[in-house]
Amino acid sequence: xxxxxxxxVMAEVIGERDGILREELLSFRHFVSETHxxxxxxxxxxxxxxxLPYQDPTPILETAQHIRENFDYFVLIGIxxxxxxxxxxxxxLNGFNYNxxxxxxxxxxDNVDPEKFEAVMENIEIEKTCFNIVTKSGSTVETIANFSIxxxxxxxxxxxxxxxxxxxxxxxxxxxxxxxxxxEGIKALDIPPLVGGRFSVLTPVGxxxxxxxxINIKDLLEGAKKMDLICSIEEHIEHNPAYLIALTHYIANMxxxxxxxxxxxxxxxxxxxxxxxxxxxAESLGKDGLxxxxxxxxxxxxxxxxxxxxxxxxxxxxxxxxQVNNFKHDxxxxxxxxxxxxxxxGHTLKDILNKELLGTKAALIxxxxxxxxxxxxEINEYNIGMMIYLYELATGFSGYLxxxxxxDQPAVEEGKNFTYALMGRKGYEAKxxxxxxxxxxxxxxxxx
Amino acid sequence: xxxxxxxxVMAEVIGERDGILREELLSFRHFVSETHxxxxxxxxxxxxxxxLPYQDPTPILETAQHIRENFDYFVLIGIxxxxxxxxxxxxxLNGFNYNxxxxxxxxxxDNVDPEKFEAVMENIEIEKTCFNIVTKSGSTVETIANFSIxxxxxxxxxxxxxxxxxxxxxxxxxxxxxxxxxxEGIKALDIPPLVGGRFSVLTPVGxxxxxxxxINIKDLLEGAKKMDLICSIEEHIEHNPAYLIALTHYIANMxxxxxxxxxxxxxxxxxxxxxxxxxxxAESLGKDGLxxxxxxxxxxxxxxxxxxxxxxxxxxxxxxxxQVNNFKHDxxxxxxxxxxxxxxxGHTLKDILNKELLGTKAALIxxxxxxxxxxxxEINEYNIGMMIYLYELATGFSGYLxxxxxxDQPAVEEGKNFTYALMGRKGYEAKxxxxxxxxxxxxxxxxx
Numbered sequence: 001x002x003x004x005x006x007x008x009v010m011a012e013v014i015g016e017r018d019g020i021l022r023e024e025l026l027s028f029r030h031f032v033s034e035t036h037x038x039x040x041x042x043x044x045x046x047x048x049x050x051x052l053p054y055q056d057p058t059p060i061l062e063t064a065q066h067i068r069e070n071f072d073y074f075v076l077i078g079i080x081x082x083x084x085x086x087x088x089x090x091x092x093l094n095g096f097n098y099n100x101x102x103x104x105x106x107x108x109x110d111n112v113d114p115e116k117f118e119a120v121m122e123n124i125e126i127e128k129t130c131f132n133i134v135t136k137s138g139s140t141v142e143t144i145a146n147f148s149i150x151x152x153x154x155x156x157x158x159x160x161x162x163x164x165x166x167x168x169x170x171x172x173x174x175x176x177x178x179x180x181x182x183x184e185g186i187k188a189l190d191i192p193p194l195v196g197g198r199f200s201v202l203t204p205v206g207x208x209x210x211x212x213x214x215i216n217i218k219d220l221l222e223g224a225k226k227m228d229l230i231c232s233i234e235e236h237i238e239h240n241p242a243y244l245i246a247l248t249h250y251i252a253n254m255x256x257x258x259x260x261x262x263x264x265x266x267x268x269x270x271x272x273x274x275x276x277x278x279x280x281x282a283e284s285l286g287k288d289g290l291x292x293x294x295x296x297x298x299x300x301x302x303x304x305x306x307x308x309x310x311x312x313x314x315x316x317x318x319x320x321x322x323q324v325n326n327f328k329h330d331x332x333x334x335x336x337x338x339x340x341x342x343x344x345x346g347h348t349l350k351d352i353l354n355k356e357l358l359g360t361k362a363a364l365i366x367x368x369x370x371x372x373x374x375x376x377x378e379i380n381e382y383n384i385g386m387m388i389y390l391y392e393l394a395t396g397f398s399g400y401l402x403x404x405x406x407x408d409q410p411a412v413e414e415g416k417n418f419t420y421a422l423m424g425r426k427g428y429e430a431k432x433x434x435x436x437x438x439x440x441x442x443x444x445x446x447x448x
Numbered sequence: 449x450x451x452x453x454x455x456x457v458m459a460e461v462i463g464e465r466d467g468i469l470r471e472e473l474l475s476f477r478h479f480v481s482e483t484h485x486x487x488x489x490x491x492x493x494x495x496x497x498x499x500l501p502y503q504d505p506t507p508i509l510e511t512a513q514h515i516r517e518n519f520d521y522f523v524l525i526g527i528x529x530x531x532x533x534x535x536x537x538x539x540x541l542n543g544f545n546y547n548x549x550x551x552x553x554x555x556x557x558d559n560v561d562p563e564k565f566e567a568v569m570e571n572i573e574i575e576k577t578c579f580n581i582v583t584k585s586g587s588t589v590e591t592i593a594n595f596s597i598x599x600x601x602x603x604x605x606x607x608x609x610x611x612x613x614x615x616x617x618x619x620x621x622x623x624x625x626x627x628x629x630x631x632e633g634i635k636a637l638d639i640p641p642l643v644g645g646r647f648s649v650l651t652p653v654g655x656x657x658x659x660x661x662x663i664n665i666k667d668l669l670e671g672a673k674k675m676d677l678i679c680s681i682e683e684h685i686e687h688n689p690a691y692l693i694a695l696t697h698y699i700a701n702m703x704x705x706x707x708x709x710x711x712x713x714x715x716x717x718x719x720x721x722x723x724x725x726x727x728x729x730a731e732s733l734g735k736d737g738l739x740x741x742x743x744x745x746x747x748x749x750x751x752x753x754x755x756x757x758x759x760x761x762x763x764x765x766x767x768x769x770x771q772v773n774n775f776k777h778d779x780x781x782x783x784x785x786x787x788x789x790x791x792x793x794g795h796t797l798k799d800i801l802n803k804e805l806l807g808t809k810a811a812l813i814x815x816x817x818x819x820x821x822x823x824x825x826e827i828n829e830y831n832i833g834m835m836i837y838l839y840e841l842a843t844g845f846s847g848y849l850x851x852x853x854x855x856d857q858p859a860v861e862e863g864k865n866f867t868y869a870l871m872g873r874k875g876y877e878a879k880x881x882x883x884x885x886x887x888x889x890x891x892x893x894x895x896x
Contacts, residue, residue, distance in 0.1 A: 112797045290762065331597055338624070358866065359869075409756045410760070418810040446450075
């Protein structure tokens with residue numbers, strides 16, 4: 001079960017300066033209805049992610065089973081959309097201490113930080129490790145850099161058997177990894193060409209690692225399917241959670257000056273869900289001078305760090321809380337504690353956590369800060385599947401509101417090209433000249 | 449060594465719409481000079497954190513040594529300013545895999561998430577564990593909730609010996625923990641009353657855990673001292689790094705509409721440094737409708753998540769990059785790799801990391817996004833000490849710019865009071881009525 005409570009974004013609760021009038025929301029009815037029809041038609045094209053819940057996961061499950069039976073370590077090499085989804089699923093659904101108790105142990109190489117590389121390598125035995133290299137283009141610098149070291153090491157240590165330790169997840173036809181897979185007979189899974197990185201968690205990009213670490217990917221797809229069904233049937237703003245999230249954020253941003261969208265789960269296992277959301281929201285909508293900056297906070301920790309700013313700082317935020325009703329464990333505060341703290345007795349940690357959330361919300365209402373609460377009865381595959389699809393569709397729908405293409409990321413190329421130039425790649429000589437022209441270190445302070 | 453390069457916030461590089469004119473910076477000369485004098489005088493009062501680098505750490509080192517010799521596990525129970533600094537120091541200076549290799553293993557209970565509590569408890573043996581309870585007021589709900597369970601369990605399992613497993617870090621005179629320490633003979637360290645939570649990392653709050661996990665706290669204090677000396681001598685904006693950081697951010701915020709301050713280290717060990725900074729910046733300056741929202745990004749990961757937004761989204765950001773010149777390890781891309789990726793050969797992971805940073809900066813300059821780069825020759829105690837003091841002083845100085853008190857957090861109380869009311873604490877009956885008046889769930893969507 002998931003519940004979206006948007007009472008506290010409404011003007012009747014927090015006033016018209018910061019809140020949304022019901023009439024204002026409903027005035028988008030016609031726009032929503034038209035957009036709804038467009039989205040249904042686009043499901044074979046730009047909104048292809050909407051087809052993913054209906055796939056047959058059997059081939060992925062078979063590959064995962066093979067890995068689970070043959071390896072003690074599973075290392076995902078990928079960055080951005082190629083790893084944020086897998087990290088999110090693992091953290092949300094396996095929780096803490098997984099690597100202390102289960103195999104295959106799961107690690108991610110999602111950066112070129114050499115100390116992180118060292119740390120992962122130190123934790124694995126390479127002859128018992130399956131490496132999953134994930135890049136749609138087949139050429140992502142960080143991923144290929146990590147891969148090239150692993151590839152060399154595997155060949156050196158295991159000779160011809162190196163192939164058995166590699167699985168690529170990449171474009172079905174294009175790119176370096178696909179070519180290498182074909183040439184050398186390395187197993188490779190397909191990323192549907194119509195699905196971009198940040199919408200790819202329900203392709204083999206996210207589903208293979210998830211299945212390897214024991215997540216029930218059928219239930220995950222079921223949850224996504226349920227959300228697709230609801231959102232395909234309901235075109236009324238007040239019944240369609242994806243359109244509602246998109247619209248409340250859009251109005252808050254463009255009409256109330258809220259250029260920051262905070263997501264604040266009160267459950268640490270959802271920490272990486274926020275990272276996944278941050279990519280989706282920022283990279284999809286940050287275009288043409290528009291877009292909202294997603295910000296991460298964790299309850300209750302950031303009550304002691306960010307709430308002062310949220311309450312008394314600029315009126316530039318809309319906040320989404322995520323509440324969880326049931327945890328796998330809970331702990332009761334004992335009765336036999338000193339008098340001064342006796343008001344805690346009988347409560348459990350979960351009670352306190354969720355009462356702190358309520359208390360924080362009440363304080364924000366007093367300060368007229370718009371906030372939405374999404375409640376999950378528990379963190380499980382089905383609910384996370386719903387949440388993934390909910391935010392993907394809300395993002396896609398927001399593209400129509402902002403009148404931008406939410407599925408491209410044109411501004412990312414420039415930095416890559418300068419990096420290629422700095423690395424001396426052929427064909428980038430002009431870019432290197434441009435860099436030298438642009439980049440100076442003129443004003444600085446140095447302290448020994 | 450640290451170097452602050454602020455070339456790319458200047459109008460001559462990114463234009464006057466987004467950049468700062470040198471004259472504009474220098475026009476604050478008189479203000480800076482006056483404020484400089486005030487700060488020197490306030491070092492015995494509000495700016496008391498400035499005295500901390502000069503303390504004698506011997507008592508802390510002795511306590512830490514006792515813990516290192518007698519315990520296999522060290523659990524810090526604290527939240528916000530009572531844990532962010534310790535987590536930051538541990539992560540920055542011990543790096544990855546510490547708990548796999550060293551004792552005492554280090555865990556933090558900084559939330560009332562019951563699954564996190566379970567996860568920490570599962571990893572320790574309580575009879576070999578020292579618990580450090582850190583709360584200045586002695587009554588922080590989350591901390592006391594976790595403590596009360598631990599206290600009960602220790603008494604039950606170890607009888608009278610429970611005391612030896614507890615160390616409190618709290619106010620020298622006031623509050624529940626101090627009272628309990630006095631009554632039951634539990635060891636307690638003092639937090640100087642003039643130092644608030646988010647400025648307390650160089651008190652026993654941060655220094656005891658740091659010393660327990662093997663961090664050289666003398667070098668840490670030396671770094672902070674060096675920064676204090678530089679900043680006490682240099683009142684010229686262009687030579688005082690703290691005033692420079694404060695002023696560039698202030699002008700960017702108040703005169704160029706940059707209400708978001710991104711910090712983006714290209715070194716994963718500095719991830720928690722950003723969390724520490726986020727509390728400092730947000731809670732200190734988020735007042736009177738003013739303040740800047742700190743946002744976290746990690747290079748290169750977030751190039752694949754946030755850079756699209758930073759380049760082509762709203763012109764609402766100033767970015768601080770942190771570069772590290774030397775890592776403990778590095779890895780060379782092999783020569784014998786396929787032709788398609790041969791441009792990588794000969795480079796190391798560190799080279800690629802820092803060239804990606806340069807490439808990203810060049811792309812941001814083209815988009816006229818103001819950015820500062822702080823370079824550390826390496827991540828060590830001395831440099832982190834400098835960084836801590838640099839940001840504490842920049843924050844304190846910013847209080848004068850914004851004309852707010854950077855050392856209080858009045859807006860945090862309200863949520864706490866509602867939480868007490870919801871927990872049925874005596875004396876909060878009126879607050880409970882107020883809650884019922886404020887809080888409704890009227891508009892919602894539920895999906896099974």
